[in-house]
Amino acid sequence: MEKSEKGNGVAPATRSPMALMGSSRNENQEVNTSMRTAETMLRLVPMALGVAALVVMLKNSQSNDFGSVSYSDLGAFRYLVHANGICAGYSLLSAIIAAVPRPSTMPRAWTFFLLDQILTYIILGAAAVSTEVLYLANKGDSAITWSAACGTFSGFCHKATIAVVITFVAVICYA
Numbered sequence: 001m002e003k004s005e006k007g008n009g010v011a012p013a014t015r016s017p018m019a020l021m022g023s024s025r026n027e028n029q030e031v032n033t034s035m036r037t038a039e040t041m042l043r044l045v046p047m048a049l050g051v052a053a054l055v056v057m058l059k060n061s062q063s064n065d066f067g068s069v070s071y072s073d074l075g076a077f078r079y080l081v082h083a084n085g086i087c088a089g090y091s092l093l094s095a096i097i098a099a100v101p102r103p104s105t106m107p108r109a110w111t112f113f114l115l116d117q118i119l120t121y122i123i124l125g126a127a128a129v130s131t132e133v134l135y136l137a138n139k140g141d142s143a144i145t146w147s148a149a150c151g152t153f154s155g156f157c158h159k160a161t162i163a164v165v166i167t168f169v170a171v172i173c174y175a
Helices: 002-008 017-058 075-099 106-139 154-174
Strands: 061-064 067-070
Touching: 017 075, 017 154, 061 154, 075 106, 075 154, 106 154
Parallel strands: none
Antiparallel strands: 061 067
């Protein structure tokens, strides 16, 4: 029996408790490291998305024979830019903190949870308000004689739509 166990490469059943504890500690460190890496990556993805949406919206302006329009002309798009900037900064800071190897504590976990919730709602609100403005720009509102502007400023509306979609993807990552 001993020869077959050694021949198959199977460890004998009589391992010392200290050896078992050492391997468990090593396995816990590997799991802890992989969890820390996953959390860091999950915090960096919304940062990249927030920066992408911010850059698209900051460069969003269009001029033609009818006038010019820029993101800064509409409060909802200014709010979107600010919310994406704040959330990207928070994501970077929280990714750095999550990457540092230190034991997880309950106050730290609750702080991350509460801040994640607050920033999720901030960016969700910015995306929702911007979606409403885009809807009005595409469809108009005959009740208040607001005409559709995307026929005239289609490039502006296209870039704004891209920024809003990227922001909603970031919201999904935060959620």
